Amino acid sequence: MSGTPFVARRHFILGAAGAGTLAGLGGRATGAAEGATRLPDYVSWKDPETLIVHSPRTLEMKRDAFGSSGVTPADQLYIRNNLPAPDARIVQDRDAWEVSFEGVRNPRSMTLGELRQLGVESVAAVLQCSGNGRAFFDHQASGTQWTVGAAGNLFWSGVPLRRVAEALGGVADGRRFITARGGEALPDGIDPNTVMVERSVPLAALDRALLAWEMNGSPVPLAHGGPLRLVLPGYYGINNVKYVKRLAFTEQESEAAIQRTGYRVRPVGQRGAPDQPSMWEMAVKSWVTHPLRETENGPVQILGVAFGGDKALRRVEVSTDGGTNWREARLLGPDLGRFAWRPFALQAELPAGSHLVASRATDAEGNTQPETFPPNERGYAHNGWRDHAVEVTVG
Known part of the structure; x- marks a missing residue:
């Protein structure tokens, strides 16, 4: 997709x-x-x-x-x-x-x-x-x-x-x-x-x-x-x-x-x-929560949440170029256990223009969010990282 x-x-x-x-x-x-x-x-x-x-x-x-x-x-x-x-x-x-x-x-x-x-x-x-x-x-x-x-x-x-x-x-x-x-x-x-x-x-x-x-x-x-x-x-x-x-x-x-x-x-x-x-x-999943649309020039703090679903969370990566390159994000706060989510953060320098900002999480068994997720009749369980990405404009 x-x-x-x-x-x-x-x-x-x-x-x-x-x-x-x-x-x-x-x-x-x-x-x-x-x-x-x-x-x-x-x-x-x-x-x-x-x-x-x-x-x-x-x-x-x-x-x-x-x-x-x-x-x-x-x-x-x-x-x-x-x-x-x-x-x-x-x-x-x-x-x-x-x-x-x-x-x-x-x-x-x-x-x-x-x-x-x-x-x-x-x-x-x-x-x-x-x-x-x-x-x-x-x-x-x-x-x-x-x-x-x-x-x-x-x-x-x-x-x-x-x-x-x-x-x-x-x-x-x-x-x-x-x-x-x-x-x-x-x-x-x-x-x-x-x-x-x-x-x-x-x-x-x-x-x-x-x-x-x-x-x-x-x-x-x-x-x-x-x-x-x-x-x-x-x-x-x-x-x-x-x-x-x-x-x-x-x-x-x-x-x-x-x-x-x-x-x-x-x-x-x-x-x-x-x-x-x-x-x-549930399956492993994450999404970006900030920024969502527009931001000023300079360092940008990218925030989001991630969880492993039925398994513990291992790591979260963030891309600011639509998935071409990925950097590992920092997990925030205490680990609340296998079934909880973790907020994450990554500081990035974004030049002027539009950027597709995405996150992908990996669970303790090595399962990673897929880029796309196949459609199903009722629209269940979507965890594809590309559709969950956000377009951010830097002025």
Whole structure:
């Protein structure tokens, strides 16, 4: 996939972000006349200056809002909800929230209050929507036209799922998947499998799975899955089920449509099917966050974020000439662990003119971001460095 056609499109995106819209790419022109984005009521506590409202259930963090501290503030984190959030009353007494545990030797329901007594661990991990980068494909994939802002790096705290399984006698024999169902209200009169959020991941994820009640040091907000959310570091966001209400160790994957046919990677024009790859583990990825369009003559500080996906990050390289030459960037701040991202920086001298500034990351096993990424029907998993590059003009 050639990067040339995307330069003008990318330039438009960056310019439009200042107005808080992506109207030309399928977004909603919200609040442009006032110069600020109007947020839906359930996320009115977020910072409107840092977000793009695509729809009431899809909000994207602006590319220039990514900081260099490594942790994404809750009030800037993107929103992607497949169903409307439950009634806010569920977070009035968080400890009363109940989860049904199945596929263990002693199945039962437990309250959040009981789960707190089983232990607590914390992990820093990237949360990223499967469609992050969809806007860079040229086949007009359906769904929100995310650029880079459907991702964040967060601290999660809660009880490890393995501790819960141990407390309930261990995982039953023959179970191959962890299957989690959200507690959203479902419409009456239709088959629940067609709309409910229930996802299955391989049982191997048990060693990292967390039932999280805290995000960045505060109770998980309702908009992000509170009072209790399944967190699977290294896995795409759809698997990190919000408002988790049922947690089962199962022999087969869920029969819900969101598992059987949704979030499946397939060629453009094909329908989703259970035999296609599922959106599970994330791949290595990075993108530049500064500068984005124009800068003055002199030294330029190039900033961005990078992560290894399911694996640890090894290094990040930056090119200021569209990929002809690369220099290794400096990773900023402390290493927050295998599943977290690292901000990076590189000081460069850019002469007057236009420059295509790109970054490419490499994980601990030597996997490097590809230059291009083949299109797929739903526009998932794009990590090609050329389409994520930015055109910077030096005056």
